[in-house]
Amino acid sequence: MGYRREVVDDLPDASRGFGFFTFIAGTDVLGVRLAMDGHHTVTAVLLAVAALTWIVLGYVVPWTAVLGTSERPVVARADGTWFIWVVAAQSVAVAARMMLYPLRPRDLTAPYWVSMGACAITVLAGARIVEMEDAPMVNATRGLIGGLAVVFWAFATWLIPVLVAAGWWRHVANKVPLRYDATVWSIVFPLGMYAVAGIYLGRADHLPLVGIVGSAELWCAFTVWCVAFVVMVVHFWRSVVHVGPATVKTQENA
Structure with missing residues (x-):
């Protein structure tokens, strides 16, 4: 290895060690x-190489960068590269899924919106921490x-048009029938969480525009909830x- 010494020096560095996970993601x-x-x-x-590297680095990097250093507090040197650990794990999961199953239009179901909701939960948690009383x-x-928190809010915002486009590709371009099922509610929760997260983040980080977007999104989430509720009742x-329990039971037995 041409840069063996540099690699050895970077591994125990809390601000650079997690950057090695970019190899897995790439x-x-x-x-x-x-x-x-x-x-x-x-x-x-490539999946085998990435998975093996992920297993090795998953033990080596946290041990050397966090537990293997005497510098305290370690969190003082934490930065965005720490999240690459998670991204690397997600990339392995995506690659494995592509190897096992093809991505078909009918597979892009409503629960994919939960990915945006997960980002929104992270934003809300970050905003609440920012608003905490002073402590070391x-x-x-x-x-x-x-x-x-702002970065995650931006990513959640970016995901919304992508998810809408995925729905268009599924139902319009590929003509998958749009029918009600319980998973439709997987869209309602992320939209509501995104709205609440935007409101709190705008207040915590003094970003009025983010707060305005969150307030507007709250009405959007409420509208989607109403539509989902009406469709569920229908x-x-x-x-x-209308059909009758006996008919439904007969259809299920058939």
Whole structure:
């Protein structure tokens, strides 16, 4: 290895050690792209390399960067690269999924909206920490957490058009029938969480625009809730009340 000493020096560095996980994410991104073109053998090799590297680095980096240093507090040197650990794990999961199952229009169901809701929960948690009363740990991390909350809010915002486009691709471009099922409520929760997160983040980080977006999104979430509720009632009436329990039971037995 041409830069062995530099690698050894970076591993115990809390601000640089987690950057090694970019190798895993990059390898899986390449593998997923090749799988989309049908190069499954190459993708399998890249997945194996990435998975093995993820297992090794998953133990080595946290141990050397966090537990293997005497510097305290370690969190003082934490930065956004720590989240690459999570991204690397997600990239392995995505690559494995592409190897096992093809991505079909009917697979893009409503629960995919939960990914946006997860980001919104992170934003809300960060905003609440920023608003906490002064304490040594809070004061040391308030700026970092406030900045990361904005990054996660921006990513959640970016996901909304992507998820809408995925729904269009599923139901309009590929003509998958749009019918009610319980998973529709997986859209309502993320929208509501995104609205609440925006309101709190706007107040905590003094970002009026984010707060305005959150307040507007709250009405959007309420509208989607009303639509989902009405559709649920109509579905219940058509499938149970109007048809009759006996007919439904006969259809289920058939």
